[in-house]
Amino acid sequence: MSNSPDDVEILKERLSEDPTEEFLEQIASTVVDEIADSFPELALKSRRMKEVLDDFRGYKLAAVDSTGQYSRKLDYIQTYLEDEIDVETTEDFASEDVKRYKNWRKYDSLSREKPLSKNTLRDDMYLFREFIQHLIEHRMVPVRFEKAVEIPEVDHDSGEGVDEKKLEPEIAKAALDYLRKYEYADVEHVSIELMCQSGPRKNGLRGCDVGDFNYSERLLTFEHQEETELKNNEKSEREITLYGDTPEIVQDYLDDQRPAETDSEGREPLLTKGNGRISLSMLQKIAYKWSRPCAVGLGCPHDRDPEDCEAAQRNNAAFKCPSSRAPHHIRTGYITDQKNRGVSSDAINQRCDVSPRVQDQHYDLPDYSEERERFEDEFRDADDDPATGFDH
Secondary structure, three states: OOOOHHHHHHHHHHHOOOOOHHHHHHHHHHHHHHHHHHOHHHOOOOOEHHHHHHHHHHHHHHHOOOHHHHHHHHHHHHHHHHHHOOOOEHHHOOHHHHHHHHHHHHHHOOOOOOOOOHHHHHHHHHHHHHHHHHHHHOOOOOHHHHHHOOOOOOOHHHOOOOOOOOOOHHHHHHHHHHHHHHOOOOHHHHHHHHHHHHOOOHHHHHOOEHHHEEOOOOEEEEOOOOOOOOOOHHHHOEEEEOOOOHHHHHHHHHHHHOOOOOOOOOOOEOOEOOOOEOOHHHHHHHHHHHOOHHHHOOOOOOOOOOOOOHHHHOHHHHHHOOOOOOHHHHHHHHHHHHHHOOOOHHHHHHHHOOOHHHHHHHHOOOOHHHHHHHHHHHHHHHHOOOOOOOOO
């Protein structure tokens, strides 16, 4: 930084005129560089970007349940850094590269013309920002890099960011029929049975204990506990009735197939494969596995040969099937189906713990025919009213 009187006066003048953020960042960078010259231990570290990515990947995947989902998101960051902008070390990484990631991920990272949805882009940018924060925390890039990460806003009130996937009733019925015949009352069958019977969140389903099921009363209770929290804490606690054959299936599982298992807290988890309480990622895999049409006796709607399809051949790749659905999509399909059957928003709120407003925004996704059929009786009744103002 120059110490000449003229430069100092110019600097004072610019600072007094509401300086731009870029100008302030320039000053900050210059100050940091000069301090680093005097104190080498404060200088930014240079590391190979591949090593940093590997470290971050290991840290992140160890902290989440949906490792497959996060691994794919991390793959995009790696592709951008290594293939798109060819960054070999953290020293090569510039703030302009950080700014460009959003547009690259939204448009250029895709093999289609349609851009990435705002909801997915927002989630990916949160992860990218976390990666930048990791670099900052380990003194590999300047703090100002975090400001270059732009998180898109999603207007949920206007319908943006809504995941429109849902499990269709015919696939749900086929899955239940198949499991009741070929995989009767094992833990995967019971998991799908309860997902399709009551549309629970996977966290809530995972937290159920053996004592929460009452066969004689045909009830399942969702209880908030510190180790297995419900989304809205005690407000999410509720008791629901199980209908049809589901209570018998759950009881047969408890009598014949459930391992005598307790979790680390000494509780008896309702759903277990014998190694503690079932994990969220396992519930995710079960949902994907049994929502593939080809896995439950239906044909492939995508004209694929199951012998050559990775999603059909490998259960761990079931998520790659365009028709497979996560627990959230089963919940959405369940709520939509109940609305189609005329069940009230208040009743669904009691059973599924989702307010009428959130139902309308995120869970009730009828197609055009379903939406028309919901109101047909009202128009038919009005049409039969002799006091109608229009003759037909």
